[in-house]
Amino acid sequence: MPVACLREGDFGTAMDRAISLALRWLEAQQKPEGYWMGWLESNSCMEAEWLLAFHFMGIRDPVKEEGLVKAILRAQRPDGSWQVYYNAPQGDINTTVECYAALRSVGFSPDHEVLKAARRWILSHGGLNSVRVFTQYWLALIGEWPWEATPTLPPELIFLPGWFPISIYEFASWARATIVPLAVLSARRPVRPLPPDRRLDELFPQGRSSIRPKLTRPQQFFSWDSLFYWGDRFLNKYTSFPFRPGRETAIRLCLEWIIRHQESDGAWGGIQPPWVYGLMALYNEGYSLDHPVMSRGLQALDAPHWSYWKDGALYVQASNSPVWDTVLSLLAMLDCGADARSSETLRKAVNWLLEQQVTSYGDWAVKAANVEPGGWAFEMANSFYPDLDDTAVAMMVLARVLPDWPGPAEPIIKALERAERWVRALQSSNGGWAAFDKDNTNRLVTRIPFCDFGEVLDPPSVDVTAHVVEALAAVGRNRRDPAVRKALRYIKSEQESDGSWFGRWGVNHIYGTSAVLQALRAIGEDMRQPYVRKAGEWLVVHQNEDGGWGETPASYMDAKLRGRGESTASQTAWALLGLLAIGDHAYRDSIRRGILYLIEHQRDDGTWDEPHYTGTGFPGYGHGGRTRLNGDADTLEQGLELCRGFMINYNMYRHYFPMMALARARKFLCGMG
Numbered sequence: 001m002p003v004a005c006l007r008e009g010d011f012g013t014a015m016d017r018a019i020s021l022a023l024r025w026l027e028a029q030q031k032p033e034g035y036w037m038g039w040l041e042s043n044s045c046m047e048a049e050w051l052l053a054f055h056f057m058g059i060r061d062p063v064k065e066e067g068l069v070k071a072i073l074r075a076q077r078p079d080g081s082w083q084v085y086y087n088a089p090q091g092d093i094n095t096t097v098e099c100y101a102a103l104r105s106v107g108f109s110p111d112h113e114v115l116k117a118a119r120r121w122i123l124s125h126g127g128l129n130s131v132r133v134f135t136q137y138w139l140a141l142i143g144e145w146p147w148e149a150t151p152t153l154p155p156e157l158i159f160l161p162g163w164f165p166i167s168i169y170e171f172a173s174w175a176r177a178t179i180v181p182l183a184v185l186s187a188r189r190p191v192r193p194l195p196p197d198r199r200l201d202e203l204f205p206q207g208r209s210s211i212r213p214k215l216t217r218p219q220q221f222f223s224w225d226s227l228f229y230w231g232d233r234f235l236n237k238y239t240s241f242p243f244r245p246g247r248e249t250a251i252r253l254c255l256e257w258i259i260r261h262q263e264s265d266g267a268w269g270g271i272q273p274p275w276v277y278g279l280m281a282l283y284n285e286g287y288s289l290d291h292p293v294m295s296r297g298l299q300a301l302d303a304p305h306w307s308y309w310k311d312g313a314l315y316v317q318a319s320n321s322p323v324w325d326t327v328l329s330l331l332a333m334l335d336c337g338a339d340a341r342s343s344e345t346l347r348k349a350v351n352w353l354l355e356q357q358v359t360s361y362g363d364w365a366v367k368a369a370n371v372e373p374g375g376w377a378f379e380m381a382n383s384f385y386p387d388l389d390d391t392a393v394a395m396m397v398l399a400r401v402l403p404d405w406p407g408p409a410e411p412i413i414k415a416l417e418r419a420e421r422w423v424r425a426l427q428s429s430n431g432g433w434a435a436f437d438k439d440n441t442n443r444l445v446t447r448i449p450f451c452d453f454g455e456v457l458d459p460p461s462v463d464v465t466a467h468v469v470e471a472l473a474a475v476g477r478n479r480r481d482p483a484v485r486k487a488l489r490y491i492k493s494e495q496e497s498d499g500s501w502f503g504r505w506g507v508n509h510i511y512g513t514s515a516v517l518q519a520l521r522a523i524g525e526d527m528r529q530p531y532v533r534k535a536g537e538w539l540v541v542h543q544n545e546d547g548g549w550g551e552t553p554a555s556y557m558d559a560k561l562r563g564r565g566e567s568t569a570s571q572t573a574w575a576l577l578g579l580l581a582i583g584d585h586a587y588r589d590s591i592r593r594g595i596l597y598l599i600e601h602q603r604d605d606g607t608w609d610e611p612h613y614t615g616t617g618f619p620g621y622g623h624g625g626r627t628r629l630n631g632d633a634d635t636l637e638q639g640l641e642l643c644r645g646f647m648i649n650y651n652m653y654r655h656y657f658p659m660m661a662l663a664r665a666r667k668f669l670c671g672m673g
């Protein structure tokens with residue numbers, strides 16, 4: 001019988017069946033150590049940059065090379081370009097140029113059909129003059145772009161202390177860990193040229209003299225842009241001065257910083273850029289490939305949390321998500337009625353989670369001194385950068401398992417106390433929480449000419465704040481708590497006029513709105529208030545005909561696309577979780593249709609398909625975007641063309657979020673757990 005025709009009683013049975021199938025699938029995915037980790041899909045720059053890094057460091061590894069090439073070829077779009085998310089309306093110039101250069105570096109002929117199509121696309125989309133600074137750096141490293149035409153990044157930045165208006169600690173953690181090695185490369189300007197028959201001459205149809213430096217002279221002389229422009233001009237010349245006091249010391253300090261920040265898995269910061277640039281900077285300073293720091297860093301590429309083989313292709317992840325996937329899987333299991341006494345799966349995962357709490361000091365301590373560590377990071381190994389999102393969800397899980405925990409309660413209580421202290425200390429002055437740092441909001445750093453990539457700041461976001469509020473509720477705090485009060489003020493002030501909230505780390509307003517509604521419910525807010533209802537109405541109005549919800553990453557560039565897109569399992573689940581948090585029976589029909597969508601789209605093995613990218617790294621920019629940076633777009637077309645967005649397909653979002661929605665809807669619709 002089609003699920004849409006089910007009567008109330010049968011509907012409950014269908015939900016039960018969907019839940020138990022999903023639980024079975026989830027249990028089967030648990031790793032022997034106790035955690036879960038789905039693939040974190042992003043874009044082909046990951047594979048392309050490794051191929052270019054191999055070239056730069058003279059590494060010959062035909063097996064990996066072939067695997068990386070296959071991954072790149074498989075991702076090419078019919079128009080010859082490469083994109084930054086599934087079904088994107090446009091290819092991406094940076095990704096396409098990097099893939100092109102990588103394929104040339106391993107010997108693809110410019111007459112190969114793949115490259116002919118890519119070249120046509122690149123040349124009709126502004127050519128090499130339109131690429132971001134990172135891509136220019138890659139081209140400069142392989143001798144295809146003059147270093148003098150790139151914005152400089154002085155290693156002397158490392159001298160500036162944390163309290164100074166510009167220092168590495170004013171940058172978001174991910175930018176900081178990336179610019180330290182890049183500053184070393186920018187100062188040295190190394191070139192490992194491609195062999196003559198692999199050079200990119202064909203990408204300069206008007207000759208290499210057509211190269212335009214990234215920076216143009218600002219019209220106003222007395223402005224920040226002008227100051228940074230002339231500063232950059234000076235630093236560009238400075239690189240070739242015979243006498244540069246302090247430069248060698250700055251480079252040495254950068255190298256020491258890099259080595260100090262290497263993680264136990266050999267990578268850096270749990271993300272790809274500092275890892276690859278770190279290795280190249282060290283290599284360029286004379287660290288041989290068999291130096292312990294280098295060999296650990298290179299071996300990390302083989303670690304199952306960094307790369308995976310699929311049908312002969314080798315994919316490298318931008319980051320890895322074992323902690324995030326584990327805490328969310330645990331929440332889903334708990335929602336579905338699993339408990340620590342009877343579930344070995346759950347106990348094993350909680351024990352693994354307890355071991356992951358970061359109890360050492362990281363970069364966050366520069367701005368939040370005298371605070372005991374106590375957060376969780378997102379990745380397998382990332383002790384310098386625990387984040388508030390993972391910490392918040394870990395707290396929710398631990399608080400929920402505590403009453404039934406069959407072993408000693410002490411370790412869980414201690415872990416929760418530490419985490420709460422850490423979280424409270426990292427609240428920003430406006431009441432919100434950012435992903436990693438407190439008050440990382442100095443907009444001056446966004447004016448630095450080098451910073452044309454994604455986001456360089458980590459300001460508080462509504463979704464992280466909502467998760468932290470929910471976590472504080474889970475450990476027994478209420479609306480009278482001063483930190484919660486301040487956070488609620490911030491959340492309310494961020495509500496859009498249409499009733500929704502922006503999603504910083506998930507796509508997009510469906511994610512933000514859902515996170516807020518769940519937090520409001522958890523903290524005991526009166527859910528009948530008009531501002532809450534307005535959010536509920538926004539969700540209902542954006543439900544698709546098929547009963548599901550969807551929102552495209554293009555909504556970051558075009559406000560008209562907010563809440564619009566093909567239905568997906570994860571976004572349907574978020575919308576449902578939002579409506580269920582309001583808990584009003586006026587939404588019963590909408591909830592029922594959403595649940596039917598999930599049941600109808602569940603696969604026989606218990607999980608869901610979801611090729612769409614619903615996770616956000618950088619929201620992108622331009623028309624309708626939030627953060628305006630140098631050279632922002634004014635129209636949607638420009639915005640899409642220049643999109644700096646970094647989108648993610650977290651392969652387990654399609655699973656644990658629907659589980660939570662099904663389990664909570666089961667209670668709401670049928671009044672049973």
Ligand SMILES: C=C(C)[C@H]1CC[C@]2(C)[C@H]3CC[C@@H]4[C@@]5(C)CCCC(C)(C)[C@@H]5CC[C@@]4(C)[C@]3(C)CC[C@@H]12
Pocket residue numbers: 174175271272273318319324378387389390435505616617618646
């Ligand atoms: C738990 C989450 C959903 C969030 C909270 C913040 C993160 C930990 C992310 C931090 C930023 C990176 C990234 C954008 C930094 C720059 C390099 C990359 C483009 C490779 C990064 C991609 C992964 C992140 C988005 C992140 C680690 C993912 C999880 C985040």
